[in-house]
Amino acid sequence: MTDNRLLRLTETIRSRRGADPETSYVARLFHMGRERIAQKLGEEAVEAVIAAATGNAEALKGEAADLVFHLAVLLESMGLSFEDVLTELERREGVSGLAEKAARSGVAAPDKGD
Numbered sequence: 001m002t003d004n005r006l007l008r009l010t011e012t013i014r015s016r017r018g019a020d021p022e023t024s025y026v027a028r029l030f031h032m033g034r035e036r037i038a039q040k041l042g043e044e045a046v047e048a049v050i051a052a053a054t055g056n057a058e059a060l061k062g063e064a065a066d067l068v069f070h071l072a073v074l075l076e077s078m079g080l081s082f083e084d085v086l087t088e089l090e091r092r093e094g095v096s097g098l099a100e101k102a103a104r105s106g107v108a109a110p111d112k113g114d
């Protein structure tokens with residue numbers, strides 16, 4: 001089940017998609033196209049990385065919010081939503097990332113945490 005706040009964000013993005021790009025940032029993003037939205041997501045990710053690397057938790061909080069917002073717009077542009085992402089994460093529950101990676105490459109996973 002998607003967090004209500006993420007659901008609300010998704011609904012807001014949907015409702016603003018066809019708005020005037022002069023007055024809506026969401027509409028402006030859609031107007032610029034998927035490649036530019038994806039590029040914007042990358043820029044926000046870099047800003048989040050810089051905030052983390054410099055140990056600035058307050059800046060990281062803001063950049064992470066920008067990142068999640070632009071991810072929501074990108075997902076919507078591809079006909080996806082956080083519901084799809086959370087379903088995928090749910091599917092992965094209980095499967096160790098190391099075991100999954102080893103299964104992909106055909107290499108056995110380490111026995112312990114080494």
Ligand SMILES: N=c1c2ncn([C@@H]3O[C@H](COP(=O)(O)OP(=O)(O)OP(=O)(O)O)[C@@H](O)[C@H]3O)c2ncn1[C@@H]1O[C@H](COP(=O)(O)O)[C@@H](O)[C@H]1O
Pocket residue numbers: 012013016023024025026027065066069
């Ligand atoms: N959550 C957000 C949200 N988070 C971040 N942003 C915008 O994302 C942009 C990111 O800022 P940056 O400095 O990284 O980039 P920039 O200022 O666009 O600069 P450029 O690099 O593009 O030149 C800013 O304009 C923020 O205002 C958001 N814009 C909108 N929303 C939500 O979307 C709703 C609808 O917004 P509008 O479509 O603008 O009405 C809002 O009420 C909010 O709920």
